[in-house]
Amino acid sequence: MSPEPASADEPQIVRDIAAARRRRRLIFVSIFGLTWLVLIGAVLGLIARDFDVAFLGTWWQFILGGAWLTVVLAACSIILATLLAVLGAMGRLSHNPVINGIASLYVSLIRGTPLLVQIFFWFYALAETGIVLEPLHAGIVALGFNYGAYLTEIFRAGIQAVPRGQREAAEALGMSESMLMRRIVLPQAVRIVVPPIGNEFIAMLKDTALVSIISIQELLWKAQAAGRPQVRILEAIVFAAAVYWILTIVFSFLQERLERRLARGDR
Amino acid sequence: MELGEVVVAATDIEKYFGTNHVLRGVTLEVRQHETVMLIGRSGSGKTTFLRCLNFLEEPTIGTVRIGDITVTADPLNRRGRRHREHIRQLRIRAGMVFQDFNLFPHMTALENCIEAPVRVKGLPRDLAIATAERLLDKVHLLHKRDEYPSRLSGGEKQRVAIARALTMEPRVLLFDEPTSALDPELVGEVLAVMRDLAHEGSTMIVVSHEMGFAREAADRVVFLDAGRVLEEGPPERILDDPQHEAVRRFLRRLHTT
Numbered sequence: 470m471s472p473e474p475a476s477a478d479e480p481q482i483v484r485d486i487a488a489a490r491r492r493r494r495l496i497f498v499s500i501f502g503l504t505w506l507v508l509i510g511a512v513l514g515l516i517a518r519d520f521d522v523a524f525l526g527t528w529w530q531f532i533l534g535g536a537w538l539t540v541v542l543a544a545c546s547i548i549l550a551t552l553l554a555v556l557g558a559m560g561r562l563s564h565n566p567v568i569n570g571i572a573s574l575y576v577s578l579i580r581g582t583p584l585l586v587q588i589f590f591w592f593y594a595l596a597e598t599g600i601v602l603e604p605l606h607a608g609i610v611a612l613g614f615n616y617g618a619y620l621t622e623i624f625r626a627g628i629q630a631v632p633r634g635q636r637e638a639a640e641a642l643g644m645s646e647s648m649l650m651r652r653i654v655l656p657q658a659v660r661i662v663v664p665p666i667g668n669e670f671i672a673m674l675k676d677t678a679l680v681s682i683i684s685i686q687e688l689l690w691k692a693q694a695a696g697r698p699q700v701r702i703l704e705a706i707v708f709a710a711a712v713y714w715i716l717t718i719v720f721s722f723l724q725e726r727l728e729r730r731l732a733r734g735d736r
Numbered sequence: 737m738e739l740g741e742v743v744v745a746a747t748d749i750e751k752y753f754g755t756n757h758v759l760r761g762v763t764l765e766v767r768q769h770e771t772v773m774l775i776g777r778s779g780s781g782k783t784t785f786l787r788c789l790n791f792l793e794e795p796t797i798g799t800v801r802i803g804d805i806t807v808t809a810d811p812l813n814r815r816g817r818r819h820r821e822h823i824r825q826l827r828i829r830a831g832m833v834f835q836d837f838n839l840f841p842h843m844t845a846l847e848n849c850i851e852a853p854v855r856v857k858g859l860p861r862d863l864a865i866a867t868a869e870r871l872l873d874k875v876h877l878l879h880k881r882d883e884y885p886s887r888l889s890g891g892e893k894q895r896v897a898i899a900r901a902l903t904m905e906p907r908v909l910l911f912d913e914p915t916s917a918l919d920p921e922l923v924g925e926v927l928a929v930m931r932d933l934a935h936e937g938s939t940m941i942v943v944s945h946e947m948g949f950a951r952e953a954a955d956r957v958v959f960l961d962a963g964r965v966l967e968e969g970p971p972e973r974i975l976d977d978p979q980h981e982a983v984r985r986f987l988r989r990l991h992t993t
């Protein structure tokens with residue numbers, strides 16, 4: 470909320486207080502920004518001796534081209550993860566021992582093994598059994614299944630956070646279990662889990678770097694491809710890091726806005 | 737209004753929570769157009785009994801009939817498909833109003849009122865909307881039809897909840913302390929709606945400590961004590977000339993607080 474504009478009929482002291490507050494805030498923001506500039510400048514200064522700006526001048530567009538694939542990869546994977554998480558959460562809450570067993574095994578297995586191992590499994594190990602996945606597909610499946618398991622637990626908590634009375638009111642109206650899940654519980658759970666999904670998406674933006682190892686030509690792969698032949702890894706990696714950083718800042722900002730929009734209307 | 741046939745018949749309801757014997761054989765028959773007030777000390781089993789009527793709590797033993805549907809408690813088979821369907825049919829015939837409203841927060845007042853008619857009864861949407869608007873008007877909230885619950889006062893929420901229960905055209909309305917969660921100045925508007933319903937001939941079972949409402953609107957008062965019906969009768973008789981010391985003590989304490 471921005472402060473109300475001071476109107477003329479307020480006493481001078483009220484306006485003085487508002488002005489003082491604005492002044493303090495401006496000073497804070499200035500020094501804060503300056504701190505960042507100095508720190509980043511210091512780091513850049515340390516490496517400047519070996520830093521070849523001309524290299525980036527020729528290669529930045531090539532590397533930045535990988536950012537597009539990074540975002541697409543993260544987006545596809547988070548969609549897959551969300552679908553798996555809805556099923557997984559329902560499974561984990563199911564009274565059917567088979568369904569519950571499958572969902573629990575999925576979560577346990579995925580959370581108990583490194584993501585890198587899972588990437589190797591989907592791409593290399595599976596290929597030996599005759600199931601050959603395109604690198605891009607293997608990457609999406611690996612990230613989607615991995616994040617799906619973590620999101621499953623988040624979704625389960627979200628479903629359980631919907632007040633008991635909501636379910637009872639729906640039951641009292643004669644809704645069946647599946648209908649009240651679909652119409653009453655899940656829509657409210659979604660509101661609870663959107664912020665964590667956003668966090669997972671931003672985390673995933675960074676974890677996509679791992680799939681460069683199966684030669685998906687995303688941001689990190691391109692940075693390495695450009696830097697390695699000319700032994701300009703420093704420049705390429707610093708640039709890639711900056712792009713990842715900017716991406717997460719942009720998506721954090723978008724997430725905040727989405728969250729605020731969802732919070733409107735109810736509760 | 738002249739009472740009609742028996743529309744609710746709960747027979748020998750027993751309920752254990754674990755080994756805690758909460759209902760000890762409660763039998764209650766309610767006739768069409770009748771308003772029954774259920775009173776009793778805290779922990780006497782009023783809420784549990786009301787929730788047994790629509791199987792939000794499955795009785796341990798006993799049978800409930802509402803209109804043309806009879807369900808016998810079957811606690812060993814709670815997830816049985818046929819049993820669940822019978823319970824669902826029973827619930828459609830009973831509207832319930834909760835202490836803390838339980839409106840669906842992601843739906844407007846109107847959407848709250850058409851959800852079940854459309855989804856459960858399969859009513860065409862425009863028909864459901866017409867009915868919902870008529871009922872919202874009846875609780876004096878038609879002008880709030882597009883508001884979300886978070887923007888309604890407690891009294892308004894409860895009145896929407898009453899309208900929502902009415903949209904299913906239940907044979908009986910069950911109220912569990914509908915005014916207990918309300919600020920004192922909002923109690924009246926909810927009781928006024930309930931009084932109108934009672935006088936128009938709705939069949940109602942009301943758990944409440946509002947003795948003024950009992951006198952104005954109830955046909956019968958039932959006093960529950962430790963899971964049994966200790967005394968029942970017309971409001972004046974129970975409130976002014978109770979036979980049991982326990983009832984007298986309960987009413988005295990109610991007046992002094």
Ligand SMILES: Nc1ncnc2c1ncn2[C@@H]1O[C@H](COP(=O)(O)OP(=O)(O)OP(=O)(O)O)[C@@H](O)[C@H]1O
Nearest residue numbers: 753754756758776777778779780781782783784785
């Ligand atoms: N879900 C439950 N699990 C275990 N025990 C319960 C449960 N619900 C109620 N009880 C117990 O059953 C007894 C009766 O509770 P109930 O809520 O029916 O009383 P009540 O008459 O509605 O009381 P109040 O006036 O305080 O609302 C109490 O001893 C309570 O502790």
Ligand SMILES: [Mg+2]
Nearest residue numbers: 782783784913
């Ligand atoms: Mg109670």
